[in-house]
Amino acid sequence: MELRDIEIFLTLAQELHFSRTAKRLHVTPARVSQSIKSQERRIGTLLFDRTTRTVRLTAAGEHLYRELSVGYEQIINGIEAVSAAARQSTGLLRIGYSTPWAGDLVFQTRKNFRTRHPECTVHVQEIQFSDMFGSLRRGEIDLQLSEYPVREADITAGPVIFCEPRALLVPSSHPLAEQDTVSLEDLAGVPLIRPGAQLPPYVLEYHLPSHTPAGRPIPQGPTYTYWHEVLSLVAAGLGVSPVATRAAEHHNRPGVAFVPFSDAPHLHYGFLKPAPLPNAHALAFAALAHELAESQPT
Amino acid sequence: MELRDIEIFLTLAQELHFSRTAKRLHVTPARVSQSIKSQERRIGTLLFDRTTRTVRLTAAGEHLYRELSVGYEQIINGIEAVSAAARQSTGLLRIGYSTPWAGDLVFQTRKNFRTRHPECTVHVQEIQFSDMFGSLRRGEIDLQLSEYPVREADITAGPVIFCEPRALLVPSSHPLAEQDTVSLEDLAGVPLIRPGAQLPPYVLEYHLPSHTPAGRPIPQGPTYTYWHEVLSLVAAGLGVSPVATRAAEHHNRPGVAFVPFSDAPHLHYGFLKPAPLPNAHALAFAALAHELAESQPT
DNA sequence: ATGTCTTACGGAAGACGTAATAATA
């Protein structure tokens, strides 16, 4: 019986419907059923009378609802209050970014932001591609400048802040390295280096498509954990990787070459926020970053 | 931030000492440190000012303590109250047993128990050796009749209720099957079939020793998930297994033989209870079982 | 030197999704 189970129980007690409960909590009905069942084993009695058509609280269920709802609210609000106080009193804003060029904008924004909000400290940290949304979900940061697309139920993606043309990172010995530009169709001939970690399918398919626009399959290359490994893998001739053209300025090294795409759509970047709570400082920071990016287009 | 983390935080806030906190919660100091650190990341500020010699609550820590302690108590007590009510009102006592002969005693006790406590329903269920303490820990049963030794910090082991001599389960084609008795020393020549699941080392070493009393190593055989598989594995000649002599009455089948040990100490059985809460019905049931076992020694 | 907290790493338990099944209308 952890807080998550209690949340599931309380939600089901309100909705009296497994599928709706699941939807509200962004999980599957199966999970709701499993959680309720284990709580019933724990308590030692049924909490809901249910058929496939009706769900009703039992007496024990009502009793438990009365016992838990207040304490649950108190804990959730308490955590939120203390987090908010930590942000207020220290005036702390925690921001993550995914790539060095996104980081540049964040740091630059921070410089301006400080003059307007001297009461607010801004913590900046890099986010690993392998755990794109983890820090945001765990509430460890308030704002994240990230590649799009992002379509997550519990995350709000703000407007596009800036765009980046794309290039292909290839071994310098590879024939493609001689060309002025490459096409998405060229990917059919070279293995793509992939992240080893689990990412949403739409993110993977966007950045590392499985097929060219013409429909030809793109081979899969070795996997990496930290982005830095991609450079080594490419230099070793084990594969290629589509990147922002700007990566050439930050990640150039012997053995690799960056060849611009002639036909790949630009990468889009924007700010992600946890869906529930709009944070005044965070909004101000995002707006300021937007202005800055507009005033100095790449 | 689940209830477990909150428990760790609240305990540390009281103890102001990582190792003592760990001891109270039956975990390692490392775990306490990890949990606190992740909560601090979540909240966005330090909760404790600490060196290796002193631990003090920060202002934010005190604030959080005030916010969480009440709600936490309320939830824990609420769950306990509803569980207790479920046991009271339905008069429910849930009892687990590990082996058929333990089950026999439990069912027999239940028959007598019913006449004295007609208000109390007794649920009986078998416990898999592969998850010896899980049901008890999760609060799914109130009492468990089990093999000893049991030395778990969060479980109370009552007095020994009955004993069982031991025998070796061997393939009927094996030379040992011809003998009248076997010795623990004979184990040096035959692989022991082992449970695949994780069990406390002292339990494993007691039931399936790695060495004979004389110090000779005992080979390891294949593993099983459900006890029933042991019979098939032995019948297939893949190994042997020490068991209670009584197993011969319950589990005999073609291809296997039970040969009594001449020198193995008897197995002991007793009742396990979750450490915190002594349950009146449970105590009465255990006492009754004890009487019954005494009155009809095996 | 010793007791205490922290970090890195690995293994096991638990959360959760997918897919197939059962049950109600």
Place this chain on the structure above:
DNA sequence: TATTATTACGTCTTCCGTAAGACAT
């Protein structure tokens, strides 16, 4: 038959222990 709840099973995350390191007295 359509909708909903449950179960079986597999995968991935997270919990937690071990062991080694860093600090303070």
